[in-house]
Amino acid sequence: MTDDVTLLRDVHDMWEALDPAPADLADRILFTLALENVEHELMRLHESLAPVGARGPETAATMTFAAESLTVMVTVSDAGPRQRRIDGWIAPGAALRVELRTARGVQETVADTDGRFAFAALPAGLMQIMIHPTAGAALPLHRAVATPPVQL
Numbered sequence: 001m002t003d004d005v006t007l008l009r010d011v012h013d014m015w016e017a018l019d020p021a022p023a024d025l026a027d028r029i030l031f032t033l034a035l036e037n038v039e040h041e042l043m044r045l046h047e048s049l050a051p052v053g054a055r056g057p058e059t060a061a062t063m064t065f066a067a068e069s070l071t072v073m074v075t076v077s078d079a080g081p082r083q084r085r086i087d088g089w090i091a092p093g094a095a096l097r098v099e100l101r102t103a104r105g106v107q108e109t110v111a112d113t114d115g116r117f118a119f120a121a122l123p124a125g126l127m128q129i130m131i132h133p134t135a136g137a138a139l140p141l142h143r144a145v146a147t148p149p150v151q152l
Contacts, residue, residue, distance in 0.1 A: 043067040090115035094139035097132040
């Protein structure tokens with residue numbers, strides 16, 4: 001082996017030991033690529049407070065996602081062993097169709113006219129929320145709006 005190959009192998013081994021890739025990286029990438037319709041506006045994570053289970057007895061996390069057309073705030077709380085509940089609010093409030101994607105499939109609901117929606121008894125793991133244009137809603141969307149995938 002040449003000195004360059006040995007050096008590069010040593011650098012590789014160092015990074016693998018100090019900062020390995022997340023074990024679920026491939027699953028996260030495949031989850032993200034599984035979107036059927038890539039013609040959506042991607043929201044950005046604007047704020048995240050207290051990850052679930054990260055600070056002792058506190059078991060709720062609040063995340064705010066922002067896009068040009070709307071903002072979505074979700075609170076994720078424990079709903080049992082490896083189960084989560086999501087309570088969400090769309091601002092400005094509107095009765096829009098909300099789709100929740102997890103590794104186990106898709107669930108849908110419609111937010112009320114104030115923009116409130118909820119999903120109960122979800123499996124812990126990656127999730128993504130998509131807000132879809134809905135006929136007659138007070139907030140006209142031109143295309144679906146999606147959060148980035150986040151860990152429940």
